[in-house]
Amino acid sequence: MSGVRVLVGTRKGAFILTADGARKRWKVSGPHFAGWEIYHVKGSPVDSNRIYASQTSGWFGQIIQRSDDGGKKWNTPGSNPEELKSPDGTPKGESNKFVYDGVPGTHQWYDGTQHPWEFKRVWHLEPSLHDPEHVYAGVEDAALFESKDGGKSWKELSGLRKHDTGPKWQPGAGGMCLHTILLDPQDPQRIYVAISAAGAFRTDDGGKTWKPINQGLHSEYIPDPAAEVGHCVHRIAMHQSRPNTLFMQKHWDVMRSDDGGDSWREISGNLPSDFGFPIDVHAHEPETVYVVPIKSDSEHYPPSSRLRVYRSRTGGNEWEALTKGLPQRNCYVNVLRDAMSVDSLEPCGIYFGTTGGQVYASADAGDSWKPIVRDLPAVLSVEVQMLP
Amino acid sequence: MIRVVLPPHLRTLARVYGDVELDLNATVTQRSILDELETRYPMQRGTMRDHVTQLRRPLVRFFACGEDLSHESPDAPLPEAIAKGSEPFVIIGAIAGG
Numbered sequence: 001m002s003g004v005r006v007l008v009g010t011r012k013g014a015f016i017l018t019a020d021g022a023r024k025r026w027k028v029s030g031p032h033f034a035g036w037e038i039y040h041v042k043g044s045p046v047d048s049n050r051i052y053a054s055q056t057s058g059w060f061g062q063i064i065q066r067s068d069d070g071g072k073k074w075n076t077p078g079s080n081p082e083e084l085k086s087p088d089g090t091p092k093g094e095s096n097k098f099v100y101d102g103v104p105g106t107h108q109w110y111d112g113t114q115h116p117w118e119f120k121r122v123w124h125l126e127p128s129l130h131d132p133e134h135v136y137a138g139v140e141d142a143a144l145f146e147s148k149d150g151g152k153s154w155k156e157l158s159g160l161r162k163h164d165t166g167p168k169w170q171p172g173a174g175g176m177c178l179h180t181i182l183l184d185p186q187d188p189q190r191i192y193v194a195i196s197a198a199g200a201f202r203t204d205d206g207g208k209t210w211k212p213i214n215q216g217l218h219s220e221y222i223p224d225p226a227a228e229v230g231h232c233v234h235r236i237a238m239h240q241s242r243p244n245t246l247f248m249q250k251h252w253d254v255m256r257s258d259d260g261g262d263s264w265r266e267i268s269g270n271l272p273s274d275f276g277f278p279i280d281v282h283a284h285e286p287e288t289v290y291v292v293p294i295k296s297d298s299e300h301y302p303p304s305s306r307l308r309v310y311r312s313r314t315g316g317n318e319w320e321a322l323t324k325g326l327p328q329r330n331c332y333v334n335v336l337r338d339a340m341s342v343d344s345l346e347p348c349g350i351y352f353g354t355t356g357g358q359v360y361a362s363a364d365a366g367d368s369w370k371p372i373v374r375d376l377p378a379v380l381s382v383e384v385q386m387l388p
Numbered sequence: 389m390i391r392v393v394l395p396p397h398l399r400t401l402a403r404v405y406g407d408v409e410l411d412l413n414a415t416v417t418q419r420s421i422l423d424e425l426e427t428r429y430p431m432q433r434g435t436m437r438d439h440v441t442q443l444r445r446p447l448v449r450f451f452a453c454g455e456d457l458s459h460e461s462p463d464a465p466l467p468e469a470i471a472k473g474s475e476p477f478v479i480i481g482a483i484a485g486g
Contacts, residue, residue: 035397059447059481060397060435076401076431096434 003387004343005070006351007051008359009038012377014053016071018387021345023363026372032074033065040338042125043385047132051385052151054122054137062121064095064137064151070387078152094153098122098137098145101158107141108170117141117161124338126181130188138178142169142195144207157207160193165212165229169198172232172251179337180236184243192246192261197222197232200248202261213261217250221297235337237279239286247289247316249279249337254291256316267316272303278340282365283348287315290342290350290366292335300355301332309352311366325369326360333358338381345386353379390416391476392425398436398479402429407476416471418450419462436479451478 006017013031032038036055044050049070055063065074077095104117120140128134137145137154143161145154160178169176180194189206192213199214212229222230232251239245248255248264252275255264268274273293282288289312295303302308307326310319333354343349350366353359357376360369392408399405410428414420419442426433433439436448442462444450449458452470469475 034400057397059395059445060401061445062434063401063431079429079431094433096431097439099440 004345004349005043005048005385005387006341006359006361006372007041007043007053007071007381007383007385008353008376008379009041009053009338009381010353010357010377010379011037014038014041014055015373015376017359017372023343023345023349023361026361028373029071031377032071033063036063037121038380039121040124040381040383042127042383044127044132044135045129045386048385048387050127050132050150052125052127052135054125056121062096062098062119064122064125066095066151077147077150095151098139098154099156100143100161101156102162105162105166107166107176108168110171114167117143119143120175123177123179124181126183129183129185136181136183136191138181138193140175140177141171142176142178142198144178144181144191144193146207157203159203159208160201160210163201163210163212165198168227168229169195170230172196180233182236182238182243182246185240186243190243190260192236192238194233194236194248196234197251198229199231200233200236200246200261213257214264215262216257216264217255218253218266219251221251234277235279237281237289239281242286245286245315247279247281249276249291251275251297254279254316267312269312269317269319271310271319272308272321276335277337278335278352280340280342280350283342283344284346285313285348288313288365289316290340291319292340292352294334300334305329305331307331307333307354309350309362309366309369322362322366322369324367325362332356336380338383339379341382341384343384343386349384351382351384353382355379389473390421390470391473392421393476393478395479395481397481398432401431401435404429409473416466417463418457418460418466421466421477422462447482449480449482451480452476 003020008015013034015030018027039054041053051067053065066077106114109115122137124138126136133150144157182192184190201210217231234249244260246257254268256267276294306328309322333356340352350362355378359372390410
């Protein structure tokens with residue numbers, strides 16, 4: 001690998017940060033899609049030129065953008081000048097079209113009543129591990145979509161939304177979003193997703209049928225703390241070499257499963273707070289896990305106003321604070337669920353972005369940190385794409 | 389020639405500068421203007437009206453000759469000044485913060 005590209009989505013545009021393998025000097029490009037909310041930008045793991053972006057607006061809805069040259073030029077898929085019309089003259093422009101399969105039905109609203117499923121935006125784009133044209137989209141209100149033509153058209157994998165428990169799913173503070181999509185590198189039929197606030201789900205048949213995998217989660221903020229669904233899962237992470245081992249940052253509690261999500265146990269251990277949003281795993285050490293503790297569900301800033309990443313080298317329970325280079329006083333930023341990522345260089349690089357607009361990087365697995373940029377709009381997502 | 393003023397975000401999306409000029413062979417209505425805009429700029433589909441219901445997005449408004457026509461029927465003929473191009477059909481995003 002010759003370098004790394006860090007893809008940053010913010011409240012007001014996307015930014016691309018690029019460096020060689022030393023990760024000392026960074027080139028910053030952007031804002032791309034200035035003024036729009038960019039919930040997520042993620043590159044294909046098998047084509048370093050292919051990047052997908054979710055561009056959204058409360059006024060103008062959802063736009064999907066795609067780059068085929070590493071982020072220099074962008075197009076809404078299917079809307080290139082040569083593709084403006086299909087052979088019969090029919091206009092295309094289906095890349096923004098996310099329509100639920102059949103009658104959408106209802107889910108639980110904040111006040112306990114039933115509320116119709118309404119598409120709002122794409123929270124997360126997950127490119128296939130094998131085919132750059134194949135990409136999944138996790139959306140609000142919660143559902144999973146798939147495109148096999150590079151984002152030109154989207155089809156819902158509706159077995160998830162139509163699960164019997166759907167009417168019991170409810171929105172968290174950020175809306176009822178499907179925010180995590182993990183593709184099993186050893187079994188192409190197995191996908192994990194997580195929804196706030198429904199919980200985690202797994203399919204073993206490529207998305208046709210789904211199973212809630214929330215046994216062992218305990219959430220005091222719902223009427224039945226051990227319910228089958230209703231848990232506010234914030235993020236799940238997996239190491240590519242151990243797809244049966246999952247690490248979860250829940251609304252409160254950091255959790256671990258070693259059986260593909262069939263059962264979970266708490267690994268919060270000595271964390272100063274087990275509330276937080278992101279969680280990630282070291283690229284080369286499957287038992288090394290990173291979280292960013294946040295004080296509480298209402299106080300979304302670091303405990304003691306000190307920004308600390310916590311690292312466990314024992315797969316949980318025993319955590320060490322990583323502080324070198326991070327602000328250790330008067331810090332009141334948050335780190336959102338999709339705003340942390342790792343690279344696969346040696347040593348492993350860790351990156352995260354804050355609601356204050358900083359993107360911090362560590363080129364030594366978290367031992368020390370430096371900001372790549374300090375003054376972006378609030379960061380919504382950070383993803384890494386490796387460059388050949 | 390119909391003149392359409394797009395909000396800045398949709399101009400950027402469509403990569404157009406200034407007013408958009410359209411030739412319509414149909415009666416000039418909100419619907420015929422939006423149909424032609426979406427045909428010429430497919431990336432605009434879904435940004436002004438819903439993909440399926442074709443209803444105006446809640447924070448998008450339509451003005452013509454100083455009148456707010458957002459709540460008029462999409463099939464109602466627009467004023468002659470719009471059809472002749474002496475006045476633009478104006479699409480704006482509602483002022484709602486951000």
